[in-house]
Amino acid sequence: MAESINHELIQSLTERFGEKIIGVSEPYGLLTFETQKDIIVSVLEFLKTNTVADFNFLTDITAVHYPEKKHGIAVVYHLHSMVKKVRIRVKVFIDEHNPTIPTLTGLWNAANWMERETYDLFGVKFEGHPDLRRILNMDELGVHPMLKQYPLEDPNRVDKKDEYFGR
């Protein structure tokens, strides 16, 4: 059943948005596609209100950092249809040096904290967000720690000598 819905979904999406729906795949049956940041809000609004599946639940907003790519930050949206028991994943690749994307808080209030978390960890600036400040890390941290240029380990740690770890 999920496959027929996926097929229907991608058909109505390409009808509505045409060339701007790219990279369609279905890993483990989860419909995944890429789109662009100028239409992301209308794509998700379309998925929420106008399609067969009624994606009424925003599961997650997060990001992935690909330092080697030209548009190095992928903002990833997961939606869930409570009615049809089907999920969908939408990705938007944005510029690492100017990571801005419109906010989703107008569609789902749940987007508020998810976007704050994504801003905290990846530095993605959600334009139009009512209160975009750090949510998990301390305010003085100064960096967005999930970006790959920052080391995971705390530099203050003095007891972890490389020789103990064979490096």
Added chain:
Amino acid sequence: MFYIMSNINIVDAPPGIEGSGFFATSMDKVIGLARSHSLWPLPFATSCCGIEFMATMGSHYDFGRFGSERLSFSPRQADLLMVMGTIAKKMSPVLKQVYLQMAEPRWVMAVGACASSGGIFDTYSVLQGIDEIIPVDVYVPGCPPRPEAILDGFGKIQELVRNESGRRRNSDQYKEMLASYGIE
């Protein structure tokens, strides 16, 4: 009942000069003796080490035997800060404020790997040992330490309390140590 009464241990008197009708010793020793057997701990429990502390407080290990039956959940009445668990960097100003609110003399015990060194959480968001922000008297190793280890650490604290000079907290060395943590 008589059996129980005869089983009560009374702490030995500190060394001093004894004669008929008098006993002379130093003030430090008397105060140290009394303090070491009535420490009020403030449990700052943030994770699994805190669960071990709960076991330590329970009837089987019975922390109260050492004069610490009464936990203080107000730092203003506590003598001993027991930090048990991972301290995130976001939490560190809270921990420091708790320490600052304690009245002198105060002691600090770092229980477990996380409080002592950050433990397995060698990452950007976790404080790599509470001694980055407040002075620590005793470290208890373990992940988490068993109640016996916590009791042993507490015994070390008692030893420090018993032998502390009454002037230590006014000494320049102590003030310098506090100043190195940014505490006036």
